[in-house]
Amino acid sequence: MDALDGWWDDYFWGSVVVAEVFVVALILTILFGLIGAAAKLSGNRAAKAIASGYTVVFRGTPEILVLLLIYFGSAITLTAIAQIFDPEIKFVDLPPFWAGSFAIALIVGSYATETFRGAFLGVAPGQVEAARALGLSKLQTFVHVRIPAMWRLALPPFGNHMLSLIKDTALIAIIGLEETLFVAAQAIGTTNKPFTMYIVVGAIYLGFSTIITLAVMALEKYANRHLEIAR
Amino acid sequence: MSFDMALILDSIPKMLMGIGLTLQLLFLSAALGLALAIILLLMRISGRWYLAAPTMAYIYIFRGTPILVQIFIIYYGLPQLEFVRDSIFWPILREPFGCAILALTLNTAAYVSEILRGGVLGVDRGLKEAGAALGLRAPHRFIYITTPIAIRLALPAYSNDVISLMKSTALASTITLLDMTGIARTIVAETYAPYEIFISLMAIYLILTWMIQRSFGWVEKRMSRHVREEV
Incomplete structure (x- = not known):
């Protein structure tokens, strides 16, 4: 364990990067999921087709490929654009933090699309009709009736999506994000203790998963508080 | 920046050389x-x-x-x-x-x-x-x-x-x-054409996903044939 001396702070900052990616990706995931679900439930055939294509492609292909495509694809496109203005430029890329967060959000967002779609369909039609009858606009109905009713239904599967999201952050080390796996690789370079260093990474991720699991349990309790039997 | 069809046609057989390894792993x-x-x-x-x-x-x-x-x-x-x-x-x-x-x-x-x-x-x-x-x-x-x-x-x-x-x-x-993804990453490192290579590989994986879904769909149908109503 002595090998770990001097690396704890690096692991700490690596964990901070994991948490940051998680938060950014979570916001994007919810956004992509809501847009996808809205498109699938809309009457617009083009929107439906695009959303179906989105869920089929991103649920059916390896995560690492999506990540590599977005990182290297954006780099080659950005470089080409930059060279129009300044032919001297050799290489421009999106920072791995943003390319990575975007990629994993795109992947988990495709799962969230299906979850949100199912949850919106699970909202009793009577509630929406009642809101209409009370004179609420479409937007008001969405914000005050549909969303509060659907998130209770979406929460249990969405908890699993959050776990996928935190675990997918590890992949971003492949494109050079300085998170915990990256720290471990550096530490191994000087200490030559790969087992110890990677076990620490595993323990950190286990900690994150535990926090998310407990948070989702607490949220579920909160979401269903109206169903609790009064004591 | 254009989509290089010749490169795609050239790379697909190379990547398919790795399908044996992918399927063995699976x-x-x-x-x-x-x-x-x-x-x-x-x-x-x-x-x-x-x-x-x-x-x-x-x-x-x-x-x-x-x-x-x-x-x-x-x-x-x-x-x-x-x-x-x-x-x-x-x-x-x-x-x-x-x-x-x-x-x-x-x-x-x-x-x-x-x-x-x-x-x-x-x-x-x-x-x-x-x-x-x-x-x-x-x-x-x-x-x-x-x-x-x-x-x-x-x-x-x-x-x-x-x-x-x-x-x-x-x-x-x-x-x-060197499974399919490993080969694709080698080709991209040589040609620097992430769009062509990774998108065609995603298509190959999508076909595999579809085949797995179809096979399980067939088994599910067969296993529940006693509950299906005669049409």
């Missing part, structure tokens, strides 16, 4: 993982705490950490330990292929055993009681009543897990294996 770890999952399930539902507790810890650890970290611990980490290098398993663990199989097997077993448990818990109690009333002993009830129904209940979730296992095989490329 089928071997799916079979071994299923066997291990059944053992874990039996331990989990045995009702003996000294069997159930280690199983729960195993499932918690393997579902709570990223598969990439598990692969790195096994491939880069285990050789640090002397007893691993001295053991009879060293010839397997020395090779990246053996490590990939081991990591994928251990990972998928944790998920599959939970899926199977869901199936077993979903079996109607009345059926088991009927079996007991007919004089069947517990092992017989488990084999002839619980198992066939549990398999039917678990099959849809299991097919999703096989698809995520297939997607995880792409991570073998991170430990030098």
Whole structure:
């Protein structure tokens, strides 16, 4: 364990990067999921087709490929654009933090699309009709009736999506994000203790998963508080 | 920047050279993982705490950490330990292929055993009681009543897990294996054409996903033919 001396702070900052990616990706995931679900439930055939294509492609292909495509694809496109203005430029890329967060959000967002779609369909039609009858606009109905009713239904599967999201952050080390796996690789370079260093990474991720699991349990309790039997 | 069709036509056969390795990883770890999952399930539902507790810890650890970290611990980490290098398993663990199989097997077993448990818990109690009333002993009830129904209940979730296992095989490329993704990454490093190569490979993986879905769909249909209404 002595090998770990001097690396704890690096692991700490690596964990901070994991948490940051998680938060950014979570916001994007919810956004992509809501847009996808809205498109699938809309009457617009083009929107439906695009959303179906989105869920089929991103649920059916390896995560690492999506990540590599977005990182290297954006780099080659950005470089080409930059060279129009300044032919001297050799290489421009999106920072791995943003390319990575975007990629994993795109992947988990495709799962969230299906979850949100199912949850919106699970909202009793009577509630929406009642809101209409009370004179609420479409937007008001969405914000005050549909969303509060659907998130209770979406929460249990969405908890699993959050776990996928935190675990997918590890992949971003492949494109050079300085998170915990990256720290471990550096530490191994000087200490030559790969087992110890990677076990620490595993323990950190286990900690994150535990926090998310407990948070989702607490949220579920909160979401269903109206169903609790009064004591 | 244009889409290079000739490069795509040239690269697809090269990437398909890796499909054998991808399928080997998939089928071997799916079979071994299923066997291990059944053992874990039996331990989990045995009702003996000294069997159930280690199983729960195993499932918690393997579902709570990223598969990439598990692969790195096994491939880069285990050789640090002397007893691993001295053991009879060293010839397997020395090779990246053996490590990939081991990591994928251990990972998928944790998920599959939970899926199977869901199936077993979903079996109607009345059926088991009927079996007991007919004089069947517990092992017989488990084999002839619980198992066939549990398999039917678990099959849809299991097919999703096989698809995520297939997607995880792409991570073998991170430990030098030249599966389809490994070959694609080599080609991109040489040609610097991420769009062409990665998108065509995503199409190949999508076809594999579709084939897995169709096969399971066929099995599900066959297994529930007694409940389907005659049309």
